[in-house]
Amino acid sequence: MKLQSLFLSAALVLGLNTHVQAAEPVSVDSLLNLVKQGQARDDKEFKQRLARFNQSKAEQEKMVADAQNERTRLEQLSAQKEKEFQQNETAVAEAQERLNNRLGSLKELFGVLQQVAGDTKAVFEGSVISSELPGREQFLTDLIKTAGSSSKLPSIEELERLWFEMQREMTYSGRVSTYNAQVVLPSGNTTEEQVIRVGGFNVVSADKYLNWDLEAGRLVELDKQPGSRYTDPAAELASVTGAELTGFWIDPSRGQLLKIMGQSPELGDRVDQGGVVGYIIIVLGAIGIALALWRMVVLYSEAGKIRAQMDNDTPNENNALGRVMAVFNANKNADTETLELHLGEAIAAEIPRLTRAIGWIKIISVVAPLLGLLGTVTGMIDVFETMSLFGTGDPKLMAGGISQALVTTVLGLVAAIPCVFLHTLTNNRSRELMMILEERATGILARQSEQQTKPQATAA
Numbered sequence: 001m002k003l004q005s006l007f008l009s010a011a012l013v014l015g016l017n018t019h020v021q022a023a024e025p026v027s028v029d030s031l032l033n034l035v036k037q038g039q040a041r042d043d044k045e046f047k048q049r050l051a052r053f054n055q056s057k058a059e060q061e062k063m064v065a066d067a068q069n070e071r072t073r074l075e076q077l078s079a080q081k082e083k084e085f086q087q088n089e090t091a092v093a094e095a096q097e098r099l100n101n102r103l104g105s106l107k108e109l110f111g112v113l114q115q116v117a118g119d120t121k122a123v124f125e126g127s128v129i130s131s132e133l134p135g136r137e138q139f140l141t142d143l144i145k146t147a148g149s150s151s152k153l154p155s156i157e158e159l160e161r162l163w164f165e166m167q168r169e170m171t172y173s174g175r176v177s178t179y180n181a182q183v184v185l186p187s188g189n190t191t192e193e194q195v196i197r198v199g200g201f202n203v204v205s206a207d208k209y210l211n212w213d214l215e216a217g218r219l220v221e222l223d224k225q226p227g228s229r230y231t232d233p234a235a236e237l238a239s240v241t242g243a244e245l246t247g248f249w250i251d252p253s254r255g256q257l258l259k260i261m262g263q264s265p266e267l268g269d270r271v272d273q274g275g276v277v278g279y280i281i282i283v284l285g286a287i288g289i290a291l292a293l294w295r296m297v298v299l300y301s302e303a304g305k306i307r308a309q310m311d312n313d314t315p316n317e318n319n320a321l322g323r324v325m326a327v328f329n330a331n332k333n334a335d336t337e338t339l340e341l342h343l344g345e346a347i348a349a350e351i352p353r354l355t356r357a358i359g360w361i362k363i364i365s366v367v368a369p370l371l372g373l374l375g376t377v378t379g380m381i382d383v384f385e386t387m388s389l390f391g392t393g394d395p396k397l398m399a400g401g402i403s404q405a406l407v408t409t410v411l412g413l414v415a416a417i418p419c420v421f422l423h424t425l426t427n428n429r430s431r432e433l434m435m436i437l438e439e440r441a442t443g444i445l446a447r448q449s450e451q452q453t454k455p456q457a458t459a460a
């Protein structure tokens with residue numbers, strides 16, 4: 001190996017010299033000198049590497065010795081700490097036993113205190129009074145931790161503050177307070193508004209009911225407010241001053257009933273649920289009622305004119321009885337049978353005027369519930385199709401579909417009932433007037449027959 005390295009060194013030196021002086025010839029002696037120089041240089045580098053290795057070996061041995069010494073020290077320290085830990089553990093157990101002996105019944109007291117503080121915290125978190133008195137829950141949280149701790153006892157000041165907070169909750173629940181609070185609008189924006197709190201039940205802002213959000217810890221305006229029957233007193237509450245009294249609707253469930261009322265559809269929503277059939281029923285009902293009212297006005301006006309004509313022998317053709325009497329005056333000289341035919345013709349001509357549009361009212365009163373039944377049947381078909389697609393796992397889906405299907409039936413009955421009632425009134429009124437005409441015509445014929453009979457009896 002050493003001989004190979006000599007040859008390599010000679011080759012390298014030769015190569016370098018050949019590169020530098022390619023044109024000069026190299027003798028055997030010069031080549032020997034070059035090999036000798038390369039051998040000396042390699043020996044020098046080898047000695048330097050060997051010296052560095054010996055030096056680093058000594059340093060590594062020193063590092064190993066230091067690490068072993070450090071391990072020994074740490075093992076001794078660990079044994080000392082374990083001994084101290086056992087001693088401390090024994091001391092803690094003895095101290096805990098002495099503490100339990102000294103606490104005695106106070107330990108049960110602190111358990112009750114922890115339970116009462118937890119219940120009070122739950123009440124405060126769900127109370128709308130927290131919107132006026134924020135931050136009360138943190139004190140109760142710290143008190144619960146202190147009461148449950150084995151190394152710290154609640155102070156007299158903390159116990160007195162718990163009593164104060166409970167008393168303040170009861171006092172504020174009997175007040176109507178006005179203050180500024182953060183309100184979350186249905187759009188998601190938060191704004192500061194003046195609100196009015198009514199005890200521990202409800203909070204309103206202007207005519208809007210607010211709900212206390214337990215998770216967010218803020219007042220949230222209801223997405224859908226109840227009807228004006230409930231919001232108008234809320235608006236009047238802001239203008240009440242001093243000892244004035246005003247009515248106000250209180251939700252004893254603290255917002256749950258208001259949410260349910262907001263979810264329940266109003267009259268407009270119910271009508272929309274009826275769909276096209278529902279709107280057709282409403283239009284027909286409105287037409288039937290309008291026709292009935294129009295006919296009632298016409299018939300009562302006609303009845304007044306007929307009563308006036310009954311007290312007057314001079315016929316007035318602005319009423320049915322006057323026109324019948326005019327026919328009699330025009331045919332006084334006719335025999336009884338002919339006069340009867342003329343009077344019957346005159347009464348027959350008055351009947352269409354007295355019974356006009358009454359038949360349409362009856363038709364509407366019959367068709368409206370039929371349309372309602374049609375809408376219900378089509379709605380139930382949709383419900384069963386939904387059940388076939390989504391199953392019967394969601395009762396709300398089925399109940400909502402059935403509710404929508406029954407809306408048309410309700411609308412049909414709502415339209416039919418007043419139409420039936422008004423049709424009966426108008427029909428009876430028109431019949432009364434026709435009976436008056438027939439009665440008067442019969443009387444006229446009787447008097448005419450008597451007048452024609454008397455001359456014949458006298459002549460005989």
